[in-house]
Amino acid sequence: MTAGPSLLDAAPQQRPTQLGLGPWAYDRGEFVAATAPRLPLSTQGLHYGTAVFEGIRAYRSEHGLQLFRAREHYERLLRGCRILRITGIPSTAQELIDITVELLRRNAHEGDVYVRPVAHKLSLLPGTPPGVSLAGVSDALSLTTFGYPTSSGAAEVRCALSAWRRPSSDALPVQAKTAGGYVTSALACDEARAAGYDDAILLDRWGNVAEASTANVFVVRDGVLVTPPASGDLLPGITRDTVITLCRETGTTVLERTLSPADLYTADEVFLTSTGKGVASVVELSGRAIGSGTTGPVAARVAALYHTATTARGGDVGHPEWLLTVTPSEPLPHPSSTPSEGTNR
């Protein structure tokens, strides 16, 4: 059966700005039509997973479009670049923020936006022998943006405890968002969905709770929040940090300690945090209801706190440094989608 045309295949002129891919992308130093870039089939990041990426949100509110914690996302991306020896891209968080702001202005999405930067290994430099390597391989950076609405409350998700374990940090730099590392996330998520669940929670090599496929895990017991320590085999999420900070500032105790599967099954509440999901309440785990089987009061309050922090006027929640307003520019004509000479490198 042939699939119908997807939203992302539509010509730039036909593509809506509220949902789907923005018409402009940033690719290796240029702003181009999002459909124009063509990477060589030999792209190393594709063959070996030698890429790092980010997911960054810009939220639209009465205060306009605001990027949320872009600096921390780009600092994490740049730490990942150091691990993968990716040096041939803009090297400061500020430069990457400036590119992002320009791209958001060009794409003029009407609602909330998801920004996807990817830095990756590209092509063997002259004199580098073929094979899996980091040194002697050129680098590339691209950014695309997508219209991606968010909700103010906690979504409810049903999770399965996965048979796949989170790789340990002596096998994979788990604290960087390496593309290759997402094979485990994809396998775990696919396994959970095939069994009728929404997402997977993965254990680490010791059998302790690591994280969900693309989110961090929190447990609520007697009003106290507990989450596995950032030094464990997990990606220390920026949403996790935001939630810990906001909860502590508003008088909720947050502990960072190891959690067992039994801690999840016996919790009053379990919730997930990520840039993509915000705060999502886990109402069921592998066939057992968590707490009352619906979103609990603590998850609801944390989701509301998070929503306020992402849509406030800079400074209203005491963290003006988290929000960056994207001031709109004059509308630009839509880009030509013809691949330009020089993008096919």
Ligand code: PMP
């Ligand atoms: N863990 C993994 C494996 C993830 O992919 C993500 C999403 N980036 C998270 C945790 C949550 O991180 P953040 O809050 O920074 O989005």
